[in-house]
Amino acid sequence: MTTLTPDLLVIGAGSGGLSVAAGAVQMGASVVLLEKHKMGGDCLNYGCVPSKALIASADVAHTQAHAAPYGIANQKPRPDYAAAKDHVADVIGTIAPHDSQERFEDLGVTVIREEGYFISDREVQAGDTVIRPRRTVIATGSSPLVPPIPGLDKIPYLTNETLWNLREKPDHLLVIGGGPIGMEMAQAHVRLGSKVTVIEGAKALGKDDPELASIVLERLREEGVDIAEDALAQEISGKAGEITVKVEDGRSFTGSHLLVAVGRRANTERLNLEAAGIKTTKSGIQTEDSLKTSNPRVYAIGDVAGGLQFTHVASYHASVILRSALFALPAKASTAHIPWATYTQPELAQVGLTETEARKKHGDTLEVARFSYAENDRAIATRKTTGLIKVMVVKGRPVGASIVGAQAGEQIALWSLAIVNNLKMSQVSAMIAPYPTLSELSKRVSGAYFTPRLFENPWVKRVVGWVQRWLP
Known part of the structure; x- marks a missing residue:
């Protein structure tokens, strides 16, 4: 020993x-x-890295099929599921030496x-x-959390750990769980040619801002993902290639493969x-x-x-x-500035309090600033105008930010910086973003916070008028 x-x-x-x-x-x-x-643990081998790699393959397939708005003929994609998994493995292998x-x-x-x-x-x-x-x-x-659903132990099922071993594209993928993992994999697989049904016991993307989550869910449904909410799985039966999930209200769903994504x-x-x-x-x-x-x-x-x-x-x-x-110095962890993102298209990101949480905590002192992707020139140029950003503000300082839209996961970092450093909205507004970029959305939403104070305030107009009369 x-x-x-x-x-x-x-x-x-x-x-x-x-x-x-x-x-x-x-x-x-x-x-x-x-x-x-x-x-490298879960993130490198089963989680963040492989899922984002598969999402990238799915995004390329989707772009091929929806190129006409950019002046390029649509092409029916021909996804090779096994080759996409090879891409996933290559990405993992490229990062692995670092870990x-x-x-x-x-x-x-x-x-x-x-x-x-x-x-x-x-x-x-x-x-x-x-x-x-x-x-x-x-x-x-x-x-992966595997819930004690009767019958689950008798049929083959996938988790985020075993999904990457699958080489043949699922004909019809059933997903139990409408959280980030479930929704990301649902969209990726429908874009790669599978039929997909998500079975969620409560509300899909239920931990995010409901207004913003609904935008993501609408897009997924448009792309063909069947999302069944308030559908608590009660019993699972069948065999490989023909699996049936029965839910409490009597509905049942049958598919070829089952992914369990209800948490960890x-x-x-x-x-x-x-x-x-x-x-x-x-x-x-x-x-x-x-x-x-x-x-x-x-x-x-x-x-x-x-x-x-x-x-x-x-x-x-x-x-x-x-x-x-x-x-041996004092140190404490905080969660107030921890962001998260769901990498669907459009992406969904959050830091700090949601609007509902902020209203509950701060009441009438809360102000919510909003700005739409449809008013951003880069979003218009790239035809990615679906989305919005909203910032929850208390006494001039952000306490939360919610973003849905292209690159939401990239943009939320600025608001984490603002919250952890207790910045004022005026400091965010002073930022200069290159034009045209999506990063202008954060500057513009901070500007939207000041709009009623500057442009809709009669006292401001009176002061400006008085100063102009006295200027030489």
Whole structure:
């Protein structure tokens, strides 16, 4: 049995764990990294990277079929599903070296490809190695949540982990779950030639602004995605190639393949957390704002911490705890400036409070500024005028922003910057955006906030008139 005593032990080589390991070792700490499966975790191998790669293939097919508005003849696309999956694999392979064991060992990290679990409040065992670090970071991520629907265990089904092994295009893909993963894959597959039905127990894209979500859902329905809402799956039956989902109100849907995309669960069950005195909740490991667990020597970050489950949140958590674990300085994580995006077309992005949340919290002090894509010259030039941006403002400062439209995921970053730095709308308005770009939307929506104050205020006109009379 080998014993190691590093400054830092990181359990899990996903986005958060890799960020912690790389940052810590380059700042002089000794680091041991445990990973029992694939380096890069869910994001690289099953989540963000492969899904966006497949979406890119689907977007090309859609563009071929809808080129006429640009003066190019429409062409019926001929998607090769297996070749699209080859494209996905190539993208993963291109990024993989950045997350590889070899790179991290070159940085000075001791990488152990074994499952780690606590054997005491200070020690973790991995294979025939016991690690007794000064601090431990749990970054084990999450896995697809498989709901206990009667019959599901008797038929073949896909999750975001197994979808990428599929080489033959589904004839009719059933998707249980109308969240971001479900809707992204629904649109991608219908564009690649599959028939698609989404079965959602409540409202599709229900965590986003309803006004903006409805714009996305309308587009998906126009493209041929059948979206059944208030359709809670009750029973599943059939066999490979002929799967039927029956919902509570009596409706039933039959397809060739089934994708289960109802959410994710934190990977905690094999860590033996009880041995370390680490408490959990229904959603994951219980943490303080500092991301420390009930064991003060142990942190939990990313999906396993039970909060927002996004890759960029895990990376943000890594930056927070490095301050604490390496420099013993106070550090707290916040969610107020965490953005998220759904990569459908049009894209849907959010940061801070939605309009509904802001009205509930701030009441009459809330003002909502809006601006439409249809009034943006770049959107007009590219014929991508579907969409709008709205910003929730309290006492001159943004507390939330919602965007639906082209490149919404790119544009939401500005509003995260504004919220985290407590900027005023006047400071955003002072930004100069190159013309013509979609980034002008943020400047114009900040201008829309000031319009009633400047152009509809009789006192402004009186002051201007008075000044003009006295100017030489």
